[in-house]
Amino acid sequence: MAWSGLVLAFAVFFISHSLPIRPPLRPILERALGPRGFTFAYATLSTLVLIWLIVAAGRAPFVPVWPWAAWQSHAAMGLMLVASLLLAISIARPNPFSFGGARNHLFDARNPGPVRLTRHPLLVALALWSGAHLLANGDLAHVILFGTFSAFAILGGRIIDRRRKREMGEEWTRLAGTVRTQPLSAAFRPAGTTAWRIIFGLVIYYGVLVLHPLVIGVNPMP
Secondary structure (H helix, E strand, O other): OOOOHHHHHHHHHHHHHHHHHOOOHHHHHHHOOOOHHHHHHHHHHHHHHHHHHHHHHHHHHOOOOOOOHHHHHHHHHHHHHHHHHHHHOOOOOOOOOOOOOOOOOOOOOOOOOOHHHHOOHHHHHHHHHHHHHHHOEEEEHHHHHHHHHHHHHHHHHHHHHHHHHHHHHHHHHHHHHHHHHHOOOHOOOHHHHHHHHHHHHHHHHHHHHHHHHHHOOOOOOO
């Protein structure tokens, strides 16, 4: 029974992330809520369930897996900064290689933005986030939690690539080839938009530091 809360939270997390986007259910929800309403509702539900899952992991029995050291918190803070910046410069930008993507018809392979660094920047941000928390928490419950997210982020890109290749055919190969030939500076174009997004990423990072002890109950500062 001691682990039942974490098991239940995991079950609800996977159900809430799989059922709403299934073909039979998603069109019904989009007709009822509208595309933007569906996106907002899905994001809100995902965030709330994720918080529940993290809180449940914190309440699970403490079973140490590896010892904690101060450097782990410093490393986690650095990884979270990179994750926040990558999230900010990637979110709501056209990306035909992703599972969803916003306004993908506007994607310019010669100015690919963060897609020049990776076809799945949001998954990389998730991997950095989960890796940071995996590093800072060495107990069994958190190793299971953040290890699962890390595996999902790493394997998810490969799964999405296979699906998008099948759906897009030669267009996927053409776009991927064009993106790879661009200079690394293309990851930060247009410069003005990227600058504002970096500021937004710093705001996200600061907000995480401030809200983390209030929402999660743990102060992430070393």
